[in-house]
Amino acid sequence: MTAESAGKGNVELFELPAELAIDTSVAQRVIEGFIRGQLRQAGFERAVLALSGGIDSALVAYLVASAIGPERLLCVLMPYRTSSPDSRTDAETVVEALGCASEVIDITPMVDGYFGPDSDASALRRGNFAARMRMSVIYDRSVTWGGLVVGTGNKTEGLIGYTTIFGDNASAFNPIGDLYKSQVRQMAVAMGVPISIIRKAPSADLWPGQTDEREGGFSYPMLDRLLFWRIDKRRSIEEMEALGFDRATVERVDRMVATSEFKRQVPPIAKLGPRTSGIDYLYPRRRPGSARG
Amino acid sequence: MERVRIALAQLAPALGALEDNLERHRVALGEARDGGANLIVFPELGLTGYLLQDLAAEVAMRLDDPRLGALVAETRGVSAVISFVEESADHRLFIAAALVEDGSIRHVHRKLFLPTYGLFDERRFFAAGDLLRAVPSDLGAGIGLGICEDFWHMAVPQLLALDGAQILINVSSSPGRDLASTNEVGLGTATSWRTMMRTYAQLTTSFVVFCNRVGLDESITFWGGSEVIGPSGEALFSAPLYDEGVFMVDVSLGDVRRERIALPLLRDERPELHVRELQRIIDERAGLSMRDTTAEEGAEPGLDVMPLATPIER
Numbered sequence: 001m002t003a004e005s006a007g008k009g010n011v012e013l014f015e016l017p018a019e020l021a022i023d024t025s026v027a028q029r030v031i032e033g034f035i036r037g038q039l040r041q042a043g044f045e046r047a048v049l050a051l052s053g054g055i056d057s058a059l060v061a062y063l064v065a066s067a068i069g070p071e072r073l074l075c076v077l078m079p080y081r082t083s084s085p086d087s088r089t090d091a092e093t094v095v096e097a098l099g100c101a102s103e104v105i106d107i108t109p110m111v112d113g114y115f116g117p118d119s120d121a122s123a124l125r126r127g128n129f130a131a132r133m134r135m136s137v138i139y140d141r142s143v144t145w146g147g148l149v150v151g152t153g154n155k156t157e158g159l160i161g162y163t164t165i166f167g168d169n170a171s172a173f174n175p176i177g178d179l180y181k182s183q184v185r186q187m188a189v190a191m192g193v194p195i196s197i198i199r200k201a202p203s204a205d206l207w208p209g210q211t212d213e214r215e216g217g218f219s220y221p222m223l224d225r226l227l228f229w230r231i232d233k234r235r236s237i238e239e240m241e242a243l244g245f246d247r248a249t250v251e252r253v254d255r256m257v258a259t260s261e262f263k264r265q266v267p268p269i270a271k272l273g274p275r276t277s278g279i280d281y282l283y284p285r286r287r288p289g290s291a292r293g
Numbered sequence: 294m295e296r297v298r299i300a301l302a303q304l305a306p307a308l309g310a311l312e313d314n315l316e317r318h319r320v321a322l323g324e325a326r327d328g329g330a331n332l333i334v335f336p337e338l339g340l341t342g343y344l345l346q347d348l349a350a351e352v353a354m355r356l357d358d359p360r361l362g363a364l365v366a367e368t369r370g371v372s373a374v375i376s377f378v379e380e381s382a383d384h385r386l387f388i389a390a391a392l393v394e395d396g397s398i399r400h401v402h403r404k405l406f407l408p409t410y411g412l413f414d415e416r417r418f419f420a421a422g423d424l425l426r427a428v429p430s431d432l433g434a435g436i437g438l439g440i441c442e443d444f445w446h447m448a449v450p451q452l453l454a455l456d457g458a459q460i461l462i463n464v465s466s467s468p469g470r471d472l473a474s475t476n477e478v479g480l481g482t483a484t485s486w487r488t489m490m491r492t493y494a495q496l497t498t499s500f501v502v503f504c505n506r507v508g509l510d511e512s513i514t515f516w517g518g519s520e521v522i523g524p525s526g527e528a529l530f531s532a533p534l535y536d537e538g539v540f541m542v543d544v545s546l547g548d549v550r551r552e553r554i555a556l557p558l559l560r561d562e563r564p565e566l567h568v569r570e571l572q573r574i575i576d577e578r579a580g581l582s583m584r585d586t587t588a589e590e591g592a593e594p595g596l597d598v599m600p601l602a603t604p605i606e607r
Contacts (some may be wrong), residue, residue: 022472023479029535030469030514037509041308282346284511287309 024190032067043291046147053087131167161260300325305508308342336506344510385420427456454497469516495526524552
């Protein structure tokens with residue numbers, strides 16, 4: 001299946017594996033109710049998110065704007081000196097289309113101020129540090145704007161651990177964390193996210209010309225299908241091979257999922273007392289009395 | 294009563310907010326009564342919300358709780374099904390649904406099957422009920438109550454029908470999931486429930502009333518889609534997915550008689566066959582019978598596979 005049957009127009013925007021096709025109107029209904037519910041239960045009316053110019057944060061911006069109105073959304077653009085100018089342009093297109101508030105905060109002085117001018121720090125360290133500077137800024141803007149931080153990570157990157165812990169994976173709630181990249185694309189088409197954003201190759205934009213698929217050595221449709229059958233549908237390695245997946249690729253993805261388990265969970269607490277958070281003190285996050293003011 | 298007007302109170306309870314939910318029930322009850330309803334059905338844990346965890350003990354009520362009593366008192370002249378956390382005299386917590394009529398509690402059903410798998414963790418926080426009974430009602434028809442997962446076990450609707458129920462009522466807090474476009478209404482959960490409800494109505498030749506909540510607890514969105522199915526398996530009413538509301542449906546109790554005369558499945562049931570064969574299966578599983586009819590040759594009593602006689606060579 002291609003996006004032709006799922007989206008608008010006759011342009012083949014991306015490859016959509018048939019088993020990953022969702023009813024976007026149901027998904028939109030659930031997600032927008034989720035966004036309103038999370039804010040209401042926490043005592044907030046506004047939201048803030050980091051808008052990169054990529055499809056994930058663009059889709060979340062569209063969903064939040066549709067759920068609570070664009071006037072309650074602040075998008076923060078946080079470029080670094082090596083960030084692609086196209087990312088900035090695409091983010092500005094989203095802000096303009098939605099009519100929401102926006103701010104641009106250059107994180108270059110923060111990142112370069114820490115590493116110094118002649119640092120030989122690896123791209124990984126720089127990338128993680130930049131992600132955590134963006135997290136610091138967005139949480140500060142959460143206070144000045146009076147809104148909750150909305151997460152923008154998708155299910156695919158969450159499962160393989162292609163995220164920075166306490167960086168881009170930090171949020172008050174995440175509306176698209178259970179959508180694979182292919183499903184994010186399907187939703188983006190349905191929500192009217194600009195075609196240029198849907199078409200371009202996904203990138204963490206940590207250095208010029210970087211793309212997720214080149215760096216990881218996979219294509220998103222293949223990876224999404226692999227994760228769907230392996231995790232959602234509980235297929236064994238042998239069954240994956242029968243479905244046509246390459247055994248070595250399945251094993252490699254299995255390792256990525258296992259080694260990133262820690263990024264998806266709250267850090268463990270050494271059990272000592274009678275009742276311990278997350279172990280035998282188990283309350284809903286939102287309960288009577290938990291909302292702000 | 295030949296014509297019964299059923300009100301489906303497809304509400305979105307606030308998690309842990311007992312007083313708020315009691316008030317919402319009072320308002321919905323008033324609205325349904327004003328609309329001429331004879332039977333008002335509220336969803337599973339409508340008075341407390343679903344994902345309670347340790348809050349369960351804090352919102353639990355004994356059947357003599359005055360807060361519950363005040364709501365019950367408002368059912369003068371009508372029948373209602375309300376659901377809450379019930380604390381027994383020996384301090385077990387149950388997910389309960391009560392049939393309340395004309396200002397008094399007529400019957401309490403304690404959820405029998407507590408899902409503790411996937412996204413569910415009910416057995417950790419609740420005790421399972423032990424009784425299943427159909428009960429007479431002011432509506433002039435026997436009522437059989439079940440709570441959500443109870444109806445994922447085939448024996449429950451069948452036992453209720455054999456016990457005299459003509460209206461099977463399931464109250465639910467069913468979380469929506471499996472969002473595939475290949476499903477009837479875009480939601481796998483809804484497709485499963487719709488299939489089951491129609492099947493139960495047809496096989497028990499009874500009305501099936503399904504009241505499922507809407508709204509959000511934490512990560513989970515409840516999908517609504519409450520329904521009334523006639524004794525022929527035909528959907529008489531389907532409430533919208535996700536929308537909160539009180540929906541009215543008129544049914545004719547004469548449909549039960551017509552269907553049961555035309556299709557006498559209940560007349561032809563063989564409960565003594567069930568008992569005999571179930572007793573055999575229970576005995577075989579427990580290793581109490583001489584021989585397990587489906588076990589491998591040589592397996593010990595209570596085991597269905599013979600253990601390896603010799604260790605595997607390494």
